Amino acid sequence: MEDYYDIDAILAEDQNVKCAFQSNIPGLAWLEGGHDDALKAGSRFDIPFWLAREIVEHEEQTVGIEIETPEFFGPKVRNALRADANTVDLTKQCPNFFRFGTIYLQLVDDMALAGVMEGAFKARLQMTMDHTQSGGNSNTTDYLNRLDETERALYKAGMESSASIHQWNQHSFGRIRSASEMLLKRKAP
Amino acid sequence: MALPRHLKNGLTPLEIEFLAENELIEIEAAIDTRTDLELLSGTLPGLKPLRTNKVPLWMAISLKKKHKCNIRVPDWMTVEALTKTLKEEQTYELFSSMPYHYMEIAQLLLENAMDDIPSADTTRTLLKDLREARQSKARKGVDSLGESYLQMDNIGLMEINEIRPFFTKAFFEIKKLRPAAAGNNHPNSNNIYDFDHYENSLSMDRRYGDGSMTDFNGKASYSSSTVPESSRRFQSTQGL
Numbered sequence: 001m002e003d004y005y006d007i008d009a010i011l012a013e014d015q016n017v018k019c020a021f022q023s024n025i026p027g028l029a030w031l032e033g034g035h036d037d038a039l040k041a042g043s044r045f046d047i048p049f050w051l052a053r054e055i056v057e058h059e060e061q062t063v064g065i066e067i068e069t070p071e072f073f074g075p076k077v078r079n080a081l082r083a084d085a086n087t088v089d090l091t092k093q094c095p096n097f098f099r100f101g102t103i104y105l106q107l108v109d110d111m112a113l114a115g116v117m118e119g120a121f122k123a124r125l126q127m128t129m130d131h132t133q134s135g136g137n138s139n140t141t142d143y144l145n146r147l148d149e150t151e152r153a154l155y156k157a158g159m160e161s162s163a164s165i166h167q168w169n170q171h172s173f174g175r176i177r178s179a180s181e182m183l184l185k186r187k188a189p
Numbered sequence: 190m191a192l193p194r195h196l197k198n199g200l201t202p203l204e205i206e207f208l209a210e211n212e213l214i215e216i217e218a219a220i221d222t223r224t225d226l227e228l229l230s231g232t233l234p235g236l237k238p239l240r241t242n243k244v245p246l247w248m249a250i251s252l253k254k255k256h257k258c259n260i261r262v263p264d265w266m267t268v269e270a271l272t273k274t275l276k277e278e279q280t281y282e283l284f285s286s287m288p289y290h291y292m293e294i295a296q297l298l299l300e301n302a303m304d305d306i307p308s309a310d311t312t313r314t315l316l317k318d319l320r321e322a323r324q325s326k327a328r329k330g331v332d333s334l335g336e337s338y339l340q341m342d343n344i345g346l347m348e349i350n351e352i353r354p355f356f357t358k359a360f361f362e363i364k365k366l367r368p369a370a371a372g373n374n375h376p377n378s379n380n381i382y383d384f385d386h387y388e389n390s391l392s393m394d395r396r397y398g399d400g401s402m403t404d405f406n407g408k409a410s411y412s413s414s415t416v417p418e419s420s421r422r423f424q425s426t427q428g429l
Contacts, residue, residue, distance in 0.1 A: 098362065098366065101366070102365050102366060114366065114367075117366050118363065118366045118367060121362065121363060121366055122331075122332075122334070122363065125331050125334070125359055126328075126331050126332065129328055129331050129355060130328070132355060133324065133328070150362055153358065154355060154358050154359055154362070157198065157354035157355055157358055158352075158354065158355035160194075160195055160198070160354065161198060161350070161351050161352070161353070161354050161355065162351060164195070164201060164202055165202055165347065165350075165351050167202070168202035168203065168206070168296075169296070171300065
């Protein structure tokens, strides 16, 4: 189980998914934006994933809903990830792609998707690692923009450690420097 | 623990350097201490001129700075030895055997005892080549990541410290993505393993936090805790 207080997990669960309700629900039409009283059976609209999960897992299962596979897990993205994972812009698809994928797969059985995600993550990992070793000198913004939040955190971690080794190699540890916050302040008007 | 983020990933290079300063190194002292040296870590035989003594690196450097000794270059740091190791490194797939603290010792010696190292420039270049060759091997480790553990024999402390934050995080993520492990943490599944698994993940977090994943033989292994594979999975369509 994810850490209850993990803000990233909370954000990932906030991803909207399209759901189709299979029965009338009195008093919930406002979810769809209507003014009628009851939510009609068969209506489809976006609700946050955490809500969908609560409904599906409700003990009495009074409400039948069907979660549709989100577009970013659809065949188009899957094929792109299979073909060349490194070129896919995951931020555009879903900023928390892998994180959301994990919690999504806990609810929905989709072995194919799990395989695709794992393969893609591994393939992209190599690239991310290479970029952390470059010391931030090469032009990486293009690549960084394509990373999802999980990968970005990884990149940051790798970057920090290789930067600290680099600093140590340059003997720049003993020197007194102004704090990075001060430099930012100076630049501001 | 409330530590700043850059300290959470294990040791900093400076701390590692500090650890490396405890390694023994041979010196030729220019002073006579007459008595044995009482140190916290133990007693060292007294220094005598024209004899080689083994002292901790920090003491050697301190004496060197006062021009009271010459440091003997360790066997592995001579140009011949380094050339040989470099060749090995480039031919074989495994890491060639180097001292656990080789990067730190080499750096400290090159910094403080340049005049004791014959052809220091060549040594420096060789060390750099060696490091790059080893770094690219560590990079290849990413490929094999995702099994239950990753073994890298003969890797130095500084090297493992460099890749630790990245590898541990990546390893953890891959584990989460694995189909077998992915479905285990269902909040509502009433299976008895839930508590166990929660405990597991907690202890794993703790393990990632400190630097205890290396044992001191210079081996690194990232092991995964086994997670029970029983959990209730839901189909997306649940009927009425």
